[in-house]
Amino acid sequence: MSEPVADTAPAGDPADLAAAATASTAAASTAASTAAGPPARAVPASTIAVRVRDRALGTPDAVAMREKDRGIWQEVTWAGYWDTVQTVAHGLLALGVQPGDRVAIHAENRREWLFTDVAAVAVRAMTVGLYPTNPAPEVGYLLSHSGARVLIAEDQEQVDKALEVLDTCPELERIVYLEPRGIRHRYRHPALLGWDELLAIGAEHRAAEPGAVAARMAAATAEDIATLIYTSGTTGPAKGAMLTVANVDFAIRVLVDGGGFTDPPPGPYDVLLSYLPLCHVAERIFTTWFNAGAGVQVAFAESIDTVQANLREVQPTILFGVPRIWEKILAGVTIRLANASPVKRWNARLWLGVADRIAGTLVRSGGRHTAGTRLAYAAGWLFCYRALRVRIGMRRVRYAASGAAPIAPDVLRFFMGIGIRMHEVYGMTENTAVATGNRPGRVRLGTVGEPHPGVELRIDEETGEILTRHGGVFAGYYRDPAATAAAFDADGWLRTGDVGEWVDGTHVRITDRARDIMITAGGKNIGPSEIENALKASPYVKEAILVGDRRPYLTALVGIELETVGEWAQRRGLPYTTYRDLAGKPEVRTLVEGLVAAVNAGRAPVEQIRRFTLLPKELDHDDGELTATQKVRRAAVAARFADLIDELYARRPANTDSDGSGRDGSDRSGTGPGEAG
Secondary structure (H helix, E strand, C coil), X not given: CCCCXXXXXXXXXXXXXXXXXXXXXXXXXXXXXXXXXXXXXXXXXXXXXXXXXXXXXXXXXXXXXXXXXXXEEEEEEXXXXXXXXXXXHHHHHHCCCCCCCEEEEECCCCHXXXXXXXXXXXXXXXXXXXXXXXCHHHHHHHHHHHCCCEEEECCHHHHHHHHHCHHHCCCCCEEEECCCCCCCCCCCCCCEEEHHHHHHHHHHHHHHCCCHHXXXXXXXXXXXXXXXXXXXXXXXXXXXXXXXXXXXXXHHHHHHHCCXXXXXXXXXCCEEEECCCCCCHHHHXXXXXXXXXXXXXXXXXXXXXXXXXXXXXXXXXXXXXXXXXXXXXXXHHHHHHHHCCHHHXXXXXXXXXXXXXXXXHHHHHCCCCCHHXXXXXXXXXXXXXXXXXXXXXXXXCCEEEECCCCCCHHHHHHHHHCCCCEEEEECCHHXXXXXXXXXXXXXXXXXXXXXXXXXXXXXXXXXXXXXXXXXXXXXXXXXXXXXXXXXECCCCCEXXXXXXXXXXXXXXXXXXXXXXXXXXXXXXXXXXHHHHHHHHCCCCEEEEEEECCXXXXXXXXXXXXXXXXXXXXXXXXXXXXXXXXXXXXXXXXXXXXXHHHHHHCCCCHHHCEEEEEEXXXXXXXXXXXXXXXXXXXXXXXXXXXXXXXXXXXXXXXXXXXXXXXECCCCCCCCCCCCXXX
16 A cells, blocks of 8 residues: 655645746756757746845854864854855956856865855856865866866865866866965966966956956846756666755755754754765755854864864764764764773663663654653763763754764664754755755664655555655756656656655655666565664674675675774784784674674564675775765675675575475574674
8 A cells, every 4th residue: 555645735835846946847857858958048036146245244253163273173154155155256257257167166165165165156157066085087077078177176175086087078178276385386287276366367367357247146037057966876877956046945945944854943053063074965955055054153173083072072962974974973972981990880881871762762752752761861861971972072053963874773873862952964966966855753773754845755555665846956967868868757756766665654764776686596585774874883894785686695895993903902912913914813703793683683584694805905986995975885795705605695594495484483594604603
């Protein structure tokens, strides 16, 4: 029996949301076909440049962002933000940037990323973000496919990548570098320009033509492409999703103005830490659009390696993280607990046990406290939770979210128990990350929440695929009409590629990616993510890749968490030198064997992992095993470790039928290394 389509009432003026949806639908047909500049004049919509300008006029001295410079947090006010944006925008005009041109940014999260992003929108250009970890070949593909005219590159490393592939990027005219070290006095390429030189050129243009940027902004339409966001490319080359001005405006009004995530909605009193790549749609929402839409203060992490330290310094009020971040924080807590003194360890275990019971109540109540849990938490706050939350940088967090990939419910449960209000949310680049979210007081663990206001969502009766339709649905893939057509069904619904189901008719549970569903040799359909996430909930497991498509039973490739397993080995006096050496220890195999057995417990025989092997190396983006967002490229991993997979199926575990199930309903596949006993 299929569930009805969810079509919740829009937040704000329904006519406004309908207009945004109309604009987005029109953009899907025009922008996808032209993909080379803005279409004909349409109804204007508010851009992020307009929002930043209005904040600068309304609250010029309020803090917009902070960035650490030589160990000191430097503040940028809204007036200073907008002033720099105007200068950069004039600089882009001086370089000849026209409406519809592409401006690429290849840098870590920093002030200049936002300055350039907003400036590009102000002059009606498209922002194209590149991941800092993209190797030269990927940089070449993204720059050439997007046809970027200007590239903002952070430092010598990124400049070198661009110069290496410059011959394959005929439309790239200028490379503007942010950090002059190693470049200014050594490189003499005519395409190079320093950031300070761009600002100087912009200042001159601004003095000569003071109204040029304002004129471009006034000509902006709802159908203008604001940004190209390239998908992670887990199954092939990355595709550039075109998000229009109307798409971005819809997302801001639903998620920010309408309080689609937080309650109350975000405001100038909130602080965010920006650390995930800004070329990803999720971080763009929290860093750029929350900032411009609600006046939220943004603090930029120094690097991904300093996130823990920066969290403790900034103590944000709103925190978004992908599952890997939450898992790593939990692993860090596990390490510190193991290394604590006996008294501290006893105290922590006592109160974390209380936290688990509190979390159990919250799970059953949708996140609402009872009198009993409030009393228990108040006691735990005095003896444990306050110090723990300060230590992990979450003392002031009032809203926390996990998204972009599935996460084990046990990880969310831990944070809920210590007082972090966790919410799993769901969206994708192609719908501007607007789909569903768990709302405060209505949290259902194991689901991605309810459809947002203004969002139509249905689940296909035959395939189980989740489909969405609303004003945030993208205009299509840049220079790829075939892929654009394939992204929609005959009725104009966006295909998400995710398989899901309704929970109580209100919340959505994602079972897996449609392309990842495995069919065993016995014809059983298995969604790997739930089993993989159960394994990754352990602080000792970093990666878990299930194998079993067209195979007689399930096996797994397991990657250990070097830091936590290393600590575990040291406490037991096990010496090791490298990751490979540690993963090869029999004791480590025994440790993981116990984790696999625990995951198997209670599962149907066909869903149990019969054999496993430990990966001899950490999966790496540069080796093609991970995307830039750290998602596993299953095909690449299967090809690279084909010999290990073949060994897992060299002999069939005992008591296993051809369909992968135990003949007696149990799993007695042996207790030797690599098998789940």
